[in-house]
Amino acid sequence: MKKPKFRAPKMNIKKGRKSKKNEVPGTLEYTGDKSGLPTKIEVFDYTADYYEYKESNSIEDAFDKRNTKHISWININGLHNTEEIEKLGEHYNIHPLILEDIVDTAQRPKIDEYANYLFIVFKMMYHREDGEFINEHMSLIMGEDYVLTFQESDGDVFDGLRSRIANSKGRIRNNGADYLMFAILDAVVDNYFTVMETISDKVETLEDLLFAQEDTKDITQDIQDLKREILKIRRATLPLREVVNRIEKIDSPLIEEKTSTFLRDLYDHIIQVNESVDIYREMIWGLMDMYMTTISNKMNEVMKVLTIMASIFIPLTFMAGIYGMNFEYIPELQFKYGYFYLWGAMLIVFFGLLWYFKRKKWL
Amino acid sequence: MKKPKFRAPKMNIKKGRKSKKNEVPGTLEYTGDKSGLPTKIEVFDYTADYYEYKESNSIEDAFDKRNTKHISWININGLHNTEEIEKLGEHYNIHPLILEDIVDTAQRPKIDEYANYLFIVFKMMYHREDGEFINEHMSLIMGEDYVLTFQESDGDVFDGLRSRIANSKGRIRNNGADYLMFAILDAVVDNYFTVMETISDKVETLEDLLFAQEDTKDITQDIQDLKREILKIRRATLPLREVVNRIEKIDSPLIEEKTSTFLRDLYDHIIQVNESVDIYREMIWGLMDMYMTTISNKMNEVMKVLTIMASIFIPLTFMAGIYGMNFEYIPELQFKYGYFYLWGAMLIVFFGLLWYFKRKKWL
Amino acid sequence: MKKPKFRAPKMNIKKGRKSKKNEVPGTLEYTGDKSGLPTKIEVFDYTADYYEYKESNSIEDAFDKRNTKHISWININGLHNTEEIEKLGEHYNIHPLILEDIVDTAQRPKIDEYANYLFIVFKMMYHREDGEFINEHMSLIMGEDYVLTFQESDGDVFDGLRSRIANSKGRIRNNGADYLMFAILDAVVDNYFTVMETISDKVETLEDLLFAQEDTKDITQDIQDLKREILKIRRATLPLREVVNRIEKIDSPLIEEKTSTFLRDLYDHIIQVNESVDIYREMIWGLMDMYMTTISNKMNEVMKVLTIMASIFIPLTFMAGIYGMNFEYIPELQFKYGYFYLWGAMLIVFFGLLWYFKRKKWL
Amino acid sequence: MKKPKFRAPKMNIKKGRKSKKNEVPGTLEYTGDKSGLPTKIEVFDYTADYYEYKESNSIEDAFDKRNTKHISWININGLHNTEEIEKLGEHYNIHPLILEDIVDTAQRPKIDEYANYLFIVFKMMYHREDGEFINEHMSLIMGEDYVLTFQESDGDVFDGLRSRIANSKGRIRNNGADYLMFAILDAVVDNYFTVMETISDKVETLEDLLFAQEDTKDITQDIQDLKREILKIRRATLPLREVVNRIEKIDSPLIEEKTSTFLRDLYDHIIQVNESVDIYREMIWGLMDMYMTTISNKMNEVMKVLTIMASIFIPLTFMAGIYGMNFEYIPELQFKYGYFYLWGAMLIVFFGLLWYFKRKKWL
Amino acid sequence: MKKPKFRAPKMNIKKGRKSKKNEVPGTLEYTGDKSGLPTKIEVFDYTADYYEYKESNSIEDAFDKRNTKHISWININGLHNTEEIEKLGEHYNIHPLILEDIVDTAQRPKIDEYANYLFIVFKMMYHREDGEFINEHMSLIMGEDYVLTFQESDGDVFDGLRSRIANSKGRIRNNGADYLMFAILDAVVDNYFTVMETISDKVETLEDLLFAQEDTKDITQDIQDLKREILKIRRATLPLREVVNRIEKIDSPLIEEKTSTFLRDLYDHIIQVNESVDIYREMIWGLMDMYMTTISNKMNEVMKVLTIMASIFIPLTFMAGIYGMNFEYIPELQFKYGYFYLWGAMLIVFFGLLWYFKRKKWL
Ligand SMILES: [Mg+2]
Ligand SMILES: [Mg+2]
Numbered sequence A, B, C, D, E: 001m002k003k004p005k006f007r008a009p010k011m012n013i014k015k016g017r018k019s020k021k022n023e024v025p026g027t028l029e030y031t032g033d034k035s036g037l038p039t040k041i042e043v044f045d046y047t048a049d050y051y052e053y054k055e056s057n058s059i060e061d062a063f064d065k066r067n068t069k070h071i072s073w074i075n076i077n078g079l080h081n082t083e084e085i086e087k088l089g090e091h092y093n094i095h096p097l098i099l100e101d102i103v104d105t106a107q108r109p110k111i112d113e114y115a116n117y118l119f120i121v122f123k124m125m126y127h128r129e130d131g132e133f134i135n136e137h138m139s140l141i142m143g144e145d146y147v148l149t150f151q152e153s154d155g156d157v158f159d160g161l162r163s164r165i166a167n168s169k170g171r172i173r174n175n176g177a178d179y180l181m182f183a184i185l186d187a188v189v190d191n192y193f194t195v196m197e198t199i200s201d202k203v204e205t206l207e208d209l210l211f212a213q214e215d216t217k218d219i220t221q222d223i224q225d226l227k228r229e230i231l232k233i234r235r236a237t238l239p240l241r242e243v244v245n246r247i248e249k250i251d252s253p254l255i256e257e258k259t260s261t262f263l264r265d266l267y268d269h270i271i272q273v274n275e276s277v278d279i280y281r282e283m284i285w286g287l288m289d290m291y292m293t294t295i296s297n298k299m300n301e302v303m304k305v306l307t308i309m310a311s312i313f314i315p316l317t318f319m320a321g322i323y324g325m326n327f328e329y330i331p332e333l334q335f336k337y338g339y340f341y342l343w344g345a346m347l348i349v350f351f352g353l354l355w356y357f358k359r360k361k362w363l
């Protein structure tokens, strides 16, 4: 048995909560681990025939986007700089509790409806180009003609969307902020399918390992880690289902009739993701039973080898032991071919036992 | 232990999603694996006393079927040719998101209601004449006097229906498009029962294998594969239950009162299928426990053989060893019949232990 | 290990479906296995002070029972003769889909409400006098003044009811067709309790077998069969609960106020049956774990015997082996009482090990 | 292994049903096992300033208690005497189906509302002074100014209530029949907590047994019996929750506003009992897994002893065997200290293996 | 195996119930174990610009706080002194059943609405500075301008809140009694996250132990205790979810519109806690399976050592035994290099078996 290898990282079920125990509700504290970089702001302004893009490090560039003549998407990367988030909140008149949820990475997916805007929390999970798995806390505020998105750090799943806005591809430029919100969520959910593929591959790899039965590696911990991983994914996808369902049902002037069809399609996809999660959950839980039978099968084989070796040679040794005795009178010892007769008897016993084990299918 | 055999194919839970990550919603991309053949179109036009059948490779032959004086069934085989599906969609004024669902084989069963038509997605599962198991993504659009069906490729479960239309058998020719839709779904659900029979046979076969206890084959993977298979079937049948339930409840002029009774019958059948799925799910999950006890029983038998052989011959060998010692003075060695007395003692030990194991029911 | 014994019969989850794949919906095909005998018809006509009983083989004797001045119970035994069922259906104006359900033994329990009658499907399970377990598909049509019952074959649970009608015992003769329907269902449900007693006995027998731990029989299959049996019973009792609940709630002139109390009582009983089914389900599922611990306990005992025998005699054999060596100079061999000293040492080792195993409670 | 000990008694899930198979619904038949004693009737009449108590064996003393100027509690002990129950039923105008439920010990807890009274069935579970566990079927009829209670036999949990009525303690004498009903149910539910304590003790005892790992007793059956016991308790407590919930919600002049608060408190308590039942259910189900690991740990220890003994002495025996051979030329045998050199080699092997097993933590 | 260590304390599912069996409902009896100290009363009176704090041991100091011009928080520490609680109850006109719930530590979390106040029961769980885990029964009464809180004993999670009131930090001093109630519950729920972190650490520790596979400690009981602990936590957090949900939905003048947003935030957090509880529940239940595979892996290793040692040396011993026989004529014994030839043969057997086990990956 080798020494314990490096363990998989823990779930951040409650990370950051500790320090906030005695805080005033609504106090902003970033609870994630993606700090250090300056906050980066992207602003897209567009109508069917107008398009402007600005990148900035100053939060003031995200101001004055309400009641303009175009749709604005303001994407903020970096939540650790809570003062800037607070400034933005003041400008857009956002409740402190919402600001708290924006920077609290432990907040579960949810939707809150307000008079002038919708607030949606979700998780962006994807595989970066270099293969690393990213799980970011994200939130979104949608007003009449603007959408604010908040990410923990640089890098996301929206490059396709950016180019569709820039190049007026698809119907994005001819629709309002509600369609922009849909397009963002759609990109997020599309990436959940990719994540599920990775889980699928991991399950198949473990099943193949078990099936090959050659590895001596203990996969108990791998299975337990996979359980933890699927449960973590489920925490992101299951509440999002309710969120999308509620967006579709909301009776708000913020959401146009023609966007409903797209939201229904999004709902289809998030249900599909959740079905996959449930199936892989069952498959993963089944792996432990599968591993158990594999271990038992191996032990069975070990026992058979021992039993066959011992059952054959112990009686033979006994036979040899008989004629190693020093009694004064052992008639067989004086037989001329006694030694060879005994070899004959031993061979009979040997092949007899071989035949017996063969018949039992142990050989 | 043999080398790993060929593994069962994976579930296509999310197949095809990957490439679409950055696409405009409503972009058609066929996600299945049945490409290469030209699209084949079948058109049935009929009333109680009129019948015409046309087979074609040109999508234009499926046009102009609305507001005719007869019922039309247009069956399209082949989804990989997405341009033709798009042309049809334009002609029939179908939403791009629906067209996307038609060609997306990962789409789960569902029903969408529109003003002028119903859109239904389902899975056609059946055993082809040559025994192969087919699982096709299918969808259906039902308008006032037409039904469009979309299959991945040639071959289906509708031959009975075709002949009933052609020969005016049953009530199909005297009913509208709603009854045609029912008849299509009815043929699909009837075949689910056949699929469940196959599952039943597989479970029985594994149970018999376990019961015979002669096989040394490791069936862990077979059980895991069966789990995967029943979960896949469940993904097709469980949402269809809700679909059929909703068709029955829809308050639409598209569905006549007299068809309701037939839809209720269909609902009965899909519930029955789902009950079977649930029962076999439980039986399959139980197989792993069953296998585990079987392995343990076998090991028990192996251990008994070892224990009996070792417990009998180790003491006898010890007895022989005693009189193989070279002490100058071992009185028994000089007894005239010492050797035979020892054989007597050995036989007593031998039969005593045999009797002991017999009493313990180990023999 | 013995050869596989005769296996328990399969579930007919989908029996008969296969052949109907391409049939017109509403085509009558008997899917059970109780064919061969002629259809037998019993007709009871009664009011409070009128009683007539007729037994016949001609379906025409079941005609003209609507809008008479008495209550009629027409009990039809034999479903394989589908033409007669069709004739009856025509006379009573019954929908072909209902006739199909009547002869389809795979149909699950359900209730359908029509303007002039109720249609109820259920399963009659009971133990015949000769001990055989009978599971019959049954259905019932209740109109204003008549009840039609359909059984697969002769023999049922209604002898008590027959005599109560004949002898005007209880309140049956003073009530309408709704009370007759209740009385029929009540007799069916009362027999479910008897069936559950048999399950209870089987569970107890298996538990006792496991507890005795003497039997070498492999009961894995028995447990799996019991699982299958309880799941089959559950398929009959669980949907019937919803059926009875709905009868009680139906707002139909067919059911009189005063019968409601009796229907509520029936509902109590079917709930009670279902509770028993759930409890025995849990007990049966627990049997497999119980069996597993039993096997492990047995193996533990086998291993102890081996360990004790080997641990005692292997060291002793080694000691004897030492003095069986042929070194020229082994001082102990020349001791006068060397042999006896060795025996002393051996006895010390022997009893020392015995004491050790005793202390470990392995003896 | 010892002989099977006396088994725990069976559940009476359906006891008594058998004989009633062909009975008229509403036929009274006592299905319990507490027969033989004469029926005993207790009558309490009271108002705030009036109190009378009568004990009798004649059912007529329970008559004429309606529309009196005081509250009456008539407690009937003994259900086997069904004629007396029928007489009472006639006098109080009670439906035969209710009378049937009163004497049917298999009836599950329920509430039936009638115009002039409420009918409640429940189970009284408690530990008698002598330690025996009692599970009695009980029922209660509450009218405007009277409460009838029916017990299987003498002995109950109402002594505190009796003395509070007699001594005008608490608020019982100042309230109506509804408060009396509450007080009766409250005493019953309070005793459920005591029953759960016993279950708790049994679980702890089994856990301690498993933890000590010294006992060779097979506790498989004890765990299975505990499962049966908790399931039986659950059958009494779970439906009572719905009963109490419904009493609280009933809109009847029989229940005064001020009693509602007390009923809500009762509901709190029955929920608490059911939570305990669920927790202990999980703990008990977990015991089997716990037992399984305990057995495996024990077997591990047995195997270690065998492996250590065999691994040490089999090689040593081989070494001795080498020099017990009779080859004409074995040079080592002529070495002067050959014997002692061998002993040296043997000790090295011996301690080397000991060190190896020590390092593996098997010693 | 060591002697049983000290066991973890039991759940107090029903503690204290026993003694109350025959009590009048509404009788106050403290059922916890934190007695002995005098009751300590803290009174905070405040408005936006007024603040007074008083600490006292006399319950009279908690009187006359209704309809004052400021908000009052009266925090009572110590429930064993039931007379004082009763006095307070009389002064504030509180129903005896509420007082009973205040001192009954077995009462589950709940909310009761009354005309003039809300009554809320919950559990305060936290880790004291010295590391001890505290689980206190707490309750709260909120009227128009006062909040009464009842704790079992000194020490709580409200120090942050106290300083915010004293120093007018946050919005507490500008809000009413409803916000004070929210702030109290918020501090309680924030500490649940800390408790879940401890559970998380325990699970990780056990997983690491299992992964290291070096410890011989039996962790069966640790897992069972962890199950009990998570179930106990779940009993506190699950009903609180419903409580918070209902506070948010209450239509009462006691709760201002602006407080709703804060209550919704609190609801988010309690849902998050419950999700964590469910996840850890699954992980803990999985630990037992994980432990089982670990034990089996260990046994497998033990068996391999035995099998290798025995399979190698038993045949070799047999070979030596052959030439230890005393037959008069054994040709090999006279070969000059017979002894060395045999050693050659033995080495071949030895390395052949080593190679065999190597190929099987047992070495
Ligand atoms: Mg994990
Ligand atoms: Mg979660």
Ligand SMILES: [Mg+2]
Pocket (backbone or CB within 6 Å): A275, A276, A279, B235
């Ligand atoms: Mg699915």
Ligand SMILES: [Mg+2]
Pocket (backbone or CB within 6 Å): A277, A278, A279, A280, A281, A282, A283, B231
């Ligand atoms: Mg699943």
Ligand SMILES: [Mg+2]
Pocket (backbone or CB within 6 Å): A279, A282, A283, A284, A286, B227, B228, B231
């Ligand atoms: Mg699975």
Ligand SMILES: [Mg+2]
Pocket (backbone or CB within 6 Å): A285, A286, A288, A289, E289
């Ligand atoms: Mg598991």
Ligand SMILES: [Mg+2]
Pocket (backbone or CB within 6 Å): A282, A285, A286, A287, A289, B285
């Ligand atoms: Mg599983």
Ligand SMILES: [Mg+2]
Pocket (backbone or CB within 6 Å): B223, B224, B225, B226, B227, B228, B229
């Ligand atoms: Mg599979």
Ligand SMILES: [Mg+2]
Pocket (backbone or CB within 6 Å): B275, B276, B279, C234, C235
């Ligand atoms: Mg079913």
Ligand SMILES: [Mg+2]
Pocket (backbone or CB within 6 Å): B277, B278, B279, B280, B281, B282, B283, C231
């Ligand atoms: Mg099932």
Ligand SMILES: [Mg+2]
Pocket (backbone or CB within 6 Å): B281, B282, B283, B284, B285, B286, B287
């Ligand atoms: Mg199962």
Ligand SMILES: [Mg+2]
Pocket (backbone or CB within 6 Å): B282, B285, B286, B287, B289, C285, C288
């Ligand atoms: Mg199972």
Ligand SMILES: [Mg+2]
Pocket (backbone or CB within 6 Å): A289, B288, B289
């Ligand atoms: Mg399992």
Ligand SMILES: [Mg+2]
Pocket (backbone or CB within 6 Å): C223, C224, C225, C226, C227, C228, C229
């Ligand atoms: Mg079965």
Ligand SMILES: [Mg+2]
Pocket (backbone or CB within 6 Å): C274, C275, C276, C278, C279, D234, D235
């Ligand atoms: Mg039950």
Ligand SMILES: [Mg+2]
Pocket (backbone or CB within 6 Å): C277, C278, C279, C280, C281, C282, C283, D231
């Ligand atoms: Mg159950």
Ligand SMILES: [Mg+2]
Pocket (backbone or CB within 6 Å): C281, C282, C283, C284, C285, C286
């Ligand atoms: Mg179970």
Ligand SMILES: [Mg+2]
Pocket (backbone or CB within 6 Å): C282, C285, C286, C287, C289, D285, D288
């Ligand atoms: Mg179980």
